[in-house]
Amino acid sequence: MAKDGSTGYLTTRVDAVVNYFRKNSVWPLPFGTSCCGIEMMATLCSDYDMSRFGAEVVRFSPRQSDLLIVAGIVNSKMAPVMRNVYDQMADPKFVMSFGACASSGGIFNVYSVAQGIDTILPVDIYVPGCPPAPEGVINGLMRLQEMIQRGETQSQRRERGTITI
Template sequence: MGVELTTTRLEDAAKWAKQSKLDRATNWGRKFSLFTYPFVTACCGMEFMSVAGPKYDLARFGAEFPRFSPRQSDLLMIVGTITEKQGPALKRVYDQMTEPKWVIAFGVCASTGGFYQNYHAMPGADQVIPVDVYIPGCPPRPEQVLDAMIMLMDRIQAGRGHSQLRDKREQIIAAREAEASVDE
């Protein structure tokens, strides 16, 4: 088959990530106009506020305007512990966001469950939705969050966000099917 179609490994991603000039221009625009949806469930929210506030100023990176509707946002910040009971709500929020979309897990609880290894806490938000960047820390320093934003922007520019890769995969599959139908 050549390109493996059911993986998100980076070496395969590199094959897909060949971009046209239009892709590069589009991704350049995307990375400077992130609209965040803060899914704030716990104490990490205080750190998120300090990052979004004037001192650390997330607006420098274009992520200026938190939208409180998932339909108007393309960056989901999962800030705090996700319980098993919240899983369906989180998945629904993610499904409602506009494509392409990116996810940052903010803090250890959202990344791995942190010290909540018991009946109620989900061991990482990536059990339910694909996460692009994980930020460790309990809670993380604002500098770590800014670092994660820069990492995410690099990823967007390279076309390696999970939703971007999914789009690419679907395009490749569609092209293959079109080829196959022509051959027949």
């Protein structure tokens, strides 16, 4: 019964509740390969308080993580390792491409560097910059949380069968 004496009830869907808790407990796995990795470490410092978003529990095991943050240059020898890490994560899992090099190869337009990690695995959110500022990373995380709540991440859509990658 409400304070004004009226009665009523609240309805929701199970997936909306699950997504609410899921978006507020994203556990990142940092895959830092170069200079962007340093900026990612700065983002995870207490100054930026990632615990506000429930994303401060950094794990270095793919079994315990659901957000792969790829920060830096991914060369062709590193690409299968990154894909292997991604494949070991349980669904639903999310991927953030951190910085210009991860998103497009950046200034390294050469055969030995992946020209975007989305040529190797599905990416949910791209954070621009060289390197991105911590505020940009937080903005990217908040956009990702919105996608998780709506059930629009790549792995959520794949689970529903609306995409097949």
